[in-house]
Amino acid sequence: MARLHSRFLHCLTFVFYTTLISHSSSTLESDFSIIDSDSEVLLFHQDYSPPAPPPPPPHPPSVSCTNDLGGIGSLDSTCKIVADLNLTRDVYIAGKGNFYILPGVRFHCPSLGCSVTVNISGNFSLGEGSTIVTGTFQLGAYNASFYNGSAVNTTGWAGDPPPETSGTPQGLAGAGGGHGGRGASCIVEDGKLPEDVWGGDAYSWSSLQNPWSYGSKGGTTSKEVDYGGGGGGRVKIIIKELLEMNGSLLADGGDGGSKGGGGSGGSIYIKARKMTGSGWISACGGNGFAGGGGGRVSVDIFSRHDEPKIDVYGGISHGCQENAGAAGTLYDALPRSLTVDNHNLASVTETLLLEFPHRPLWTNVYIRNCARATVPLLWSRVQVHGQISLLCRAVLSFGLAHYGSSEFELLAEELLMSDSVIKVYGALRMTVKIFLMWNSKLQIDGGEDVTVATSWLEASNLVVLKGSSVIHSNANLGVHGQGLLNLSGPGDTIQAQRLVLSLFYSINVGPGSILRGPLENASSDAITPKLYCEHQDCPIELLHPPEDCNVNSTLSFTLQICRVEDITVEGLIKGSVVHFHRARTVSVWSSGIISASGMGCIGGVGRGNFLYNGIGSGGGHGGKGGLACYNDSCVEGGIPYGHRELPCELGSGSGSGIEGPDDSTAGGGIIVFGSMEHPLSSLSVEGAVRADGESFEGTVWKQEYSVFNDSSIAPGGGSGGTVLLFLHTLTLGESAILSSVGGYGSSKGGGGGGGGRIHFHWSYIPSGDVYQPIARVKGSIHARGGLGRDKSGVGENGTVTGKACPKGLYGTFCVECPAGTYKNVTGSDRSLCHRCPASELPHRAIYIAVRGGNAETPCPYECISDRYDMPHCYTALEELIYTFGGPWLFSLLLVGLLILLALVLSVARTKFVGVDELPGPSPPQHGHQIDHSFPFLESLNEVMETNRAEESQSHIHRMYFMGPNSFSEPWHLSHTPAEEIKEIVYEGAYSIFVDEINAIAAYQWWEGAIYTILSILAYPVAWSWQQWRRRMKLQQLREFVRSEYDHACLRSCRSRALYEGIKVSATSDLMSAFVDFFLGGDEKRADLPPRLPQKFPMAIIFGGDGSYMAPFSLQNDNILASLMSQLVPPTTWYRLVAGLNAQLRLVCRGWLTVTFRPVLQWLGTHANPALRNHGVRIELAWFCSAPGGYCQYGLLVYSVEEENGHISLGNTNGRVRTELHSRISLA
Structure with missing residues (x-):
C-alpha cells in the first residue's frame, strides 16, 4: 500500500521521474507512475509520465486458418x-x-x-x-461485428504493468490496484485523513487518449497466499468503416474476494468511422477487500447511431463499503471530452488529473456519480474549451489538504455543479462564462501562506447559487463578472475573510441567502483582516476608494460590492466594514438585512472600563458609554469620538475582560454606501440596515427587565458603529429600520454602549423651483444608547446628521421650511427657519408653502377664500372702493355719477303722441288714401324708396330667433325647419347649421357674472356692457353666415357656391333677431318664390321688451317693406309703422293689460280701416315657442278673405295674449 511520506508533506513538493528516450519508429508515450512516496525529486509543472519503452519486436509470421486455427477457408x-x-x-x-x-x-x-x-x-x-x-x-479490419452475447474478455488476464509504476499496492493491507484511478485502502493510519491513504497509484495519464497499459494486481492480506485480483487486460479495435457492437468488450480488474484487493481496470481503445449497437464496454476495477481503481477507455468514433454502455468505475470494497476504488477515465475523441464516473459508488479515493493539453484543448470534463478527482500539482492549469461539470456527489480537489500553498487556474465556458464539491488548497484563479451551483460547495483553504491568500472567481455572464450552495474561503476572495450574480434562496452563501464582488450588472441576494466577510467563527489558520481600532483618523479609502475594485488586503474593507448597477437584498449581507462602491441602486426588501452589528472593535478608542470584579462599562462612540456600578463604586463609560458631520469610525467594545476577549462585547462595524466621487443613485429600504453594538450574551432583555445567567463576568455593551450614506435619493418604507444602536450591558451592573453615528451626505440637494424631496422616510432611524442595569448605566444617544441644507430647506433630509417661516442661510438646524413678520400678512390671508421652501421675505400667502382677491384679499367691491381712494371718496364719486346719468337719460326719452292716440272710439273716415287717420305723419318731407323688387322676388321665409338675447337666455333657433323652407334645405345639414348658430349665440359664464356685478354696483354701466356684448354677438353671427359657413344646408348649388341665400339681421335694440332665406336662382320651380298672399298669415315680431330702456317697436327693414309693397303702398305702410311705434312706446312691461288696450283700439280704428282697401288685415299676437317658455309680441298679417277668427283679450300674468283659430308657430 502506497502512503504519503512525511518528508514529502513537509517539503510541499511532488515527485516524478523524467527520462526521455527517443525512437524514430514510435510516437506514443509509455505508461508511468505517479507520486512515489520514497522519492525526493522535485515535481515540476508538467506531466511526469515515464519514458516510452522500446518499440515492440516485429510481428511473427501470421498463423494459417486451417493448420493453426482449425478453421475453414x-x-x-x-x-x-x-x-x-x-x-x-x-x-x-x-x-x-x-x-x-x-x-x-x-x-x-x-x-x-x-x-x-x-x-x-x-x-x-x-x-x-x-x-x-x-x-x-488487437483488431484491425474494414468492418467488424460483435453479435449479441459475444464477448472479448481480458478481465484479470493482464500482463505486467508498465515499469516504474506503483499501481500494485505494497504490504498486507489488501488494498486495490491502481491505473486510471487509485485503488482503495480500508486501513487508515492515525492522524491522517481518509483521502490521504490509498492503495495502488494511478499511471498512464499522458496516454489516456490512446491507452495501452495493463491494469495492476490488487494487494493481499496474507504473506503465504497472494489473494489479490489480477489487473485488467488491453483491447484495441481499429475499424476503417462500420463497427457493430452488440457484444461486450471487457478489461475489468479481477476480484480479490474478502482477503485480497481488487485489480485495477485495464485499457480499451476503439476507433471506427461508424458504430452501431448497444453493447457493453467496461474497464472497471475489481471487487475485493478494497476495490481496485478503474481503468482507461478511449473512443474515437466519427458517427454513432446507438450509445453502448461504457463503464470505468472502481471496484467495491468489502472491507469498507463507503470507500470504493476510484473511477477510471473515459475519453471521447470526437468532442474531446473526459468523463470520470464512479457509478454512484461512495468513495474517498481519488482519480488523479494531471496536466491538461493546450493544443488542442479538451472540450468538456465530466466528473459525476460519486467520483472524486484531484489535481495534486503545485501549480496547474485546468483549461477546457467547453464545460466542466460536477454532478451527483462528485468531488474535485486542487492541491494537498495539509499544505495550502498551491495555485490553480480553471478556465472554461461553463462550470456546472450539482450536489458536488470543489476543494482548493491554496489559491484559485477561475475564469468562466457561466457558473451554476445546485446544493454544492466551493471551499478554498488559503492556509497561512500570504502568497496564495487571494483567490478570484470570474464569471462573465452568469453566477447562480441555488439549493443551499456555498462558496467559502478562509482568505481573500474576489468574485467578478459582467452579468448576473444570483443567490437564490435559503442557505446560498458566499463568505470569505475579505470578500469583493465586482463588475456585475446586477446582484440578487435572495431570501435566506448570505454574503459575509469576515467569516463567523473562523478557524485559527484563517487570514484575519486587521481593523483600525486604535486610530481616530478616517481611512482615505472609505471616502475616496480606488477605482479598480481589486481585492486589496491593505484596504480596510472586509466586504465590498463594487461597480454593480443594481443590488437587491432579500437575505443577509454582513461584514465589519461593508462598502457599496460605484453602484447605481441598492434595494433592501422587507426580509433583507445589511448588517455590521457586533463586527467592530472589542477595544477601540472608546473602549469601556472594568471594575475589579469584572463588571464593565459600555463602549463609547457617537455617545458616551454607560456607567458600570457595583456597591457605590462606578467606572466611567467609553469616551465619544469621531466626526458627526462625516463619520467613518468603527464602534468600540467593552474591552477585554478578566477572562480574555471571549468575555467581551464588540462595537458595531461600518456600512458605507457610495463615495464622495460616486454617490449611490438610490437606496430603498424595506428591511434593516444595522451597525449596532454587541450586547452581552449572558443577559436576556425583556422590555424593561432582564434575566441573567450565572456567569461571573458582566461586561458593558459595545457602542454603535457607523452608517455613512453618500446618496442622491433615499426611500425608507414603513417596516424599514436604519440603526446604529449601542449594545445592552450586563444586568449585573454593566453599562450600555453609546449610540453610533448615522450620516446622510447628499450628493445634490435641489432647491428653489426645481426642488423635489430627496428622502421619503416612513420607517425608523435609531442611534440611541444601549440599556444598562439602571438609568445611570444607559449609554448616551449617538448622532443622526445630514449635509448642510441650502436656503429654504432644513433638517437631516432637507425638507421645506414650514409655511409661515423662511430660511436665508445654509444649514440644517430647525431653528434656522425663522417666523415671517406678522405685519406683512394681510387680513383674511394665510401663509402657504412654496416649492423649495421660502428663502426670503415677504413670505408667500393666499386669501382664505376665492371671494377675495390678491394681493390685499379684498372683495370686488372693496377693491373698487379702495381703488378710488377709500369708502368716503368712492361714495361721493358714485353719487355724482348717478346724478349725471339720471340727467342724461331723462333727456334721452322723448314721446311723440298725437291727439288721436288717446283712447276712445272715432268714426272711420273715407276718401283720400292719406287722410286724417295719420295726422302726425302728414308733415313727412321724405318718403323712403319702395322699389324692393329684387329682394322680395327671391325671399322665401323669415325665421325669428327665440329668446331675448340675455345672458341667461340667449338667442337660439329650433332644430326643426319651418314648413316654408323644407323644400329648399337639407334637414340634416340644417340641424348642424342650427347647432353652430346656437353655439355662437351662447354667452360665456363670465359675461353674465360681470353683468350681475355691474347691475348691483351701477345699472347703467351694466346696461352698456350688455348692449356691447349683444352687438359683438350679432357681429359674430353675421360674420359666420356671411363668410365662415359654407351654406351646406341649402339645396341650391348656386347659393352654396356664392355663400348666398341666408342673411342674419336684428332689431336696433338687439333683442330680436331673424334669419331670412332666399332662393339661389337655380331651383327652376314655377311655384317659387311665393307671392305675399301665399305667405299669409305672416308673423312680424316686435323688438324690445316693454321696458324703459327698450320699449316695444316694429322694425321696418327693407325686406319687410318690399314684401308689404306687393299689396300695400309704401307710403301707407311707413305711416302705419310710425303710428304703431308711437302707440307701442307707451306700453309698460309691468302693466301690459292696461297699456296694450290703446294699441288694440288704435289697430281697430286707424290701421285696419286703412289696410282693408288693400285686402290686408293685422292683429296683435302673442308668440310662444313652447308652453311656459319665453313669449314674444308682434303682429299677425293676413288677408281679409281669411278673416275667420275673432280676438279675445285676457290677462295672463300681466300680459295680453291673442288667441286665433289658425295656429301660428315661431321658430
Whole structure:
C-alpha cells in the first residue's frame, strides 16, 4: 500500500521521474507512475509520465486458418472458426480476406498477458455467444461485428504493468490496484485523513487518449497466499468503416474476494468511422477487500447511431463499503471530452488529473456519480474549451489538504455543479462564462501562506447559487463578472475573510441567502483582516476608494460590492466594514438585512472600563458609554469620538475582560454606501440596515427587565458603529429600520454602549423651483444608547446628521421650511427657519408653502377664500372702493355719477303722441288714401324708396330667433325647419347649421357674472356692457353666415357656391333677431318664390321688451317693406309703422293689460280701416315657442278673405295674449 511520506508533506513538493528516450519508429508515450512516496525529486509543472519503452519486436509470421486455427477457408479470402480453440501462446492473424468466429465458439488464450492480434483487410465478426479470452486483443479490419452475447474478455488476464509504476499496492493491507484511478485502502493510519491513504497509484495519464497499459494486481492480506485480483487486460479495435457492437468488450480488474484487493481496470481503445449497437464496454476495477481503481477507455468514433454502455468505475470494497476504488477515465475523441464516473459508488479515493493539453484543448470534463478527482500539482492549469461539470456527489480537489500553498487556474465556458464539491488548497484563479451551483460547495483553504491568500472567481455572464450552495474561503476572495450574480434562496452563501464582488450588472441576494466577510467563527489558520481600532483618523479609502475594485488586503474593507448597477437584498449581507462602491441602486426588501452589528472593535478608542470584579462599562462612540456600578463604586463609560458631520469610525467594545476577549462585547462595524466621487443613485429600504453594538450574551432583555445567567463576568455593551450614506435619493418604507444602536450591558451592573453615528451626505440637494424631496422616510432611524442595569448605566444617544441644507430647506433630509417661516442661510438646524413678520400678512390671508421652501421675505400667502382677491384679499367691491381712494371718496364719486346719468337719460326719452292716440272710439273716415287717420305723419318731407323688387322676388321665409338675447337666455333657433323652407334645405345639414348658430349665440359664464356685478354696483354701466356684448354677438353671427359657413344646408348649388341665400339681421335694440332665406336662382320651380298672399298669415315680431330702456317697436327693414309693397303702398305702410311705434312706446312691461288696450283700439280704428282697401288685415299676437317658455309680441298679417277668427283679450300674468283659430308657430 502506497502512503504519503512525511518528508514529502513537509517539503510541499511532488515527485516524478523524467527520462526521455527517443525512437524514430514510435510516437506514443509509455505508461508511468505517479507520486512515489520514497522519492525526493522535485515535481515540476508538467506531466511526469515515464519514458516510452522500446518499440515492440516485429510481428511473427501470421498463423494459417486451417493448420493453426482449425478453421475453414483462407485468411486471404474468408476464414471461419467453427470449433473451440485454446491457445497457449501469442497469436498473430493477418490476411487480405475476412475472419469470422461462428456463434458459440470459444477462442481462448487463458494465460496472463497472452496476446491475440487480428489484422485483416476484410470483415471481422464474433458470432452470438462466442467469446475471446486473452490478456491483449488487437483488431484491425474494414468492418467488424460483435453479435449479441459475444464477448472479448481480458478481465484479470493482464500482463505486467508498465515499469516504474506503483499501481500494485505494497504490504498486507489488501488494498486495490491502481491505473486510471487509485485503488482503495480500508486501513487508515492515525492522524491522517481518509483521502490521504490509498492503495495502488494511478499511471498512464499522458496516454489516456490512446491507452495501452495493463491494469495492476490488487494487494493481499496474507504473506503465504497472494489473494489479490489480477489487473485488467488491453483491447484495441481499429475499424476503417462500420463497427457493430452488440457484444461486450471487457478489461475489468479481477476480484480479490474478502482477503485480497481488487485489480485495477485495464485499457480499451476503439476507433471506427461508424458504430452501431448497444453493447457493453467496461474497464472497471475489481471487487475485493478494497476495490481496485478503474481503468482507461478511449473512443474515437466519427458517427454513432446507438450509445453502448461504457463503464470505468472502481471496484467495491468489502472491507469498507463507503470507500470504493476510484473511477477510471473515459475519453471521447470526437468532442474531446473526459468523463470520470464512479457509478454512484461512495468513495474517498481519488482519480488523479494531471496536466491538461493546450493544443488542442479538451472540450468538456465530466466528473459525476460519486467520483472524486484531484489535481495534486503545485501549480496547474485546468483549461477546457467547453464545460466542466460536477454532478451527483462528485468531488474535485486542487492541491494537498495539509499544505495550502498551491495555485490553480480553471478556465472554461461553463462550470456546472450539482450536489458536488470543489476543494482548493491554496489559491484559485477561475475564469468562466457561466457558473451554476445546485446544493454544492466551493471551499478554498488559503492556509497561512500570504502568497496564495487571494483567490478570484470570474464569471462573465452568469453566477447562480441555488439549493443551499456555498462558496467559502478562509482568505481573500474576489468574485467578478459582467452579468448576473444570483443567490437564490435559503442557505446560498458566499463568505470569505475579505470578500469583493465586482463588475456585475446586477446582484440578487435572495431570501435566506448570505454574503459575509469576515467569516463567523473562523478557524485559527484563517487570514484575519486587521481593523483600525486604535486610530481616530478616517481611512482615505472609505471616502475616496480606488477605482479598480481589486481585492486589496491593505484596504480596510472586509466586504465590498463594487461597480454593480443594481443590488437587491432579500437575505443577509454582513461584514465589519461593508462598502457599496460605484453602484447605481441598492434595494433592501422587507426580509433583507445589511448588517455590521457586533463586527467592530472589542477595544477601540472608546473602549469601556472594568471594575475589579469584572463588571464593565459600555463602549463609547457617537455617545458616551454607560456607567458600570457595583456597591457605590462606578467606572466611567467609553469616551465619544469621531466626526458627526462625516463619520467613518468603527464602534468600540467593552474591552477585554478578566477572562480574555471571549468575555467581551464588540462595537458595531461600518456600512458605507457610495463615495464622495460616486454617490449611490438610490437606496430603498424595506428591511434593516444595522451597525449596532454587541450586547452581552449572558443577559436576556425583556422590555424593561432582564434575566441573567450565572456567569461571573458582566461586561458593558459595545457602542454603535457607523452608517455613512453618500446618496442622491433615499426611500425608507414603513417596516424599514436604519440603526446604529449601542449594545445592552450586563444586568449585573454593566453599562450600555453609546449610540453610533448615522450620516446622510447628499450628493445634490435641489432647491428653489426645481426642488423635489430627496428622502421619503416612513420607517425608523435609531442611534440611541444601549440599556444598562439602571438609568445611570444607559449609554448616551449617538448622532443622526445630514449635509448642510441650502436656503429654504432644513433638517437631516432637507425638507421645506414650514409655511409661515423662511430660511436665508445654509444649514440644517430647525431653528434656522425663522417666523415671517406678522405685519406683512394681510387680513383674511394665510401663509402657504412654496416649492423649495421660502428663502426670503415677504413670505408667500393666499386669501382664505376665492371671494377675495390678491394681493390685499379684498372683495370686488372693496377693491373698487379702495381703488378710488377709500369708502368716503368712492361714495361721493358714485353719487355724482348717478346724478349725471339720471340727467342724461331723462333727456334721452322723448314721446311723440298725437291727439288721436288717446283712447276712445272715432268714426272711420273715407276718401283720400292719406287722410286724417295719420295726422302726425302728414308733415313727412321724405318718403323712403319702395322699389324692393329684387329682394322680395327671391325671399322665401323669415325665421325669428327665440329668446331675448340675455345672458341667461340667449338667442337660439329650433332644430326643426319651418314648413316654408323644407323644400329648399337639407334637414340634416340644417340641424348642424342650427347647432353652430346656437353655439355662437351662447354667452360665456363670465359675461353674465360681470353683468350681475355691474347691475348691483351701477345699472347703467351694466346696461352698456350688455348692449356691447349683444352687438359683438350679432357681429359674430353675421360674420359666420356671411363668410365662415359654407351654406351646406341649402339645396341650391348656386347659393352654396356664392355663400348666398341666408342673411342674419336684428332689431336696433338687439333683442330680436331673424334669419331670412332666399332662393339661389337655380331651383327652376314655377311655384317659387311665393307671392305675399301665399305667405299669409305672416308673423312680424316686435323688438324690445316693454321696458324703459327698450320699449316695444316694429322694425321696418327693407325686406319687410318690399314684401308689404306687393299689396300695400309704401307710403301707407311707413305711416302705419310710425303710428304703431308711437302707440307701442307707451306700453309698460309691468302693466301690459292696461297699456296694450290703446294699441288694440288704435289697430281697430286707424290701421285696419286703412289696410282693408288693400285686402290686408293685422292683429296683435302673442308668440310662444313652447308652453311656459319665453313669449314674444308682434303682429299677425293676413288677408281679409281669411278673416275667420275673432280676438279675445285676457290677462295672463300681466300680459295680453291673442288667441286665433289658425295656429301660428315661431321658430
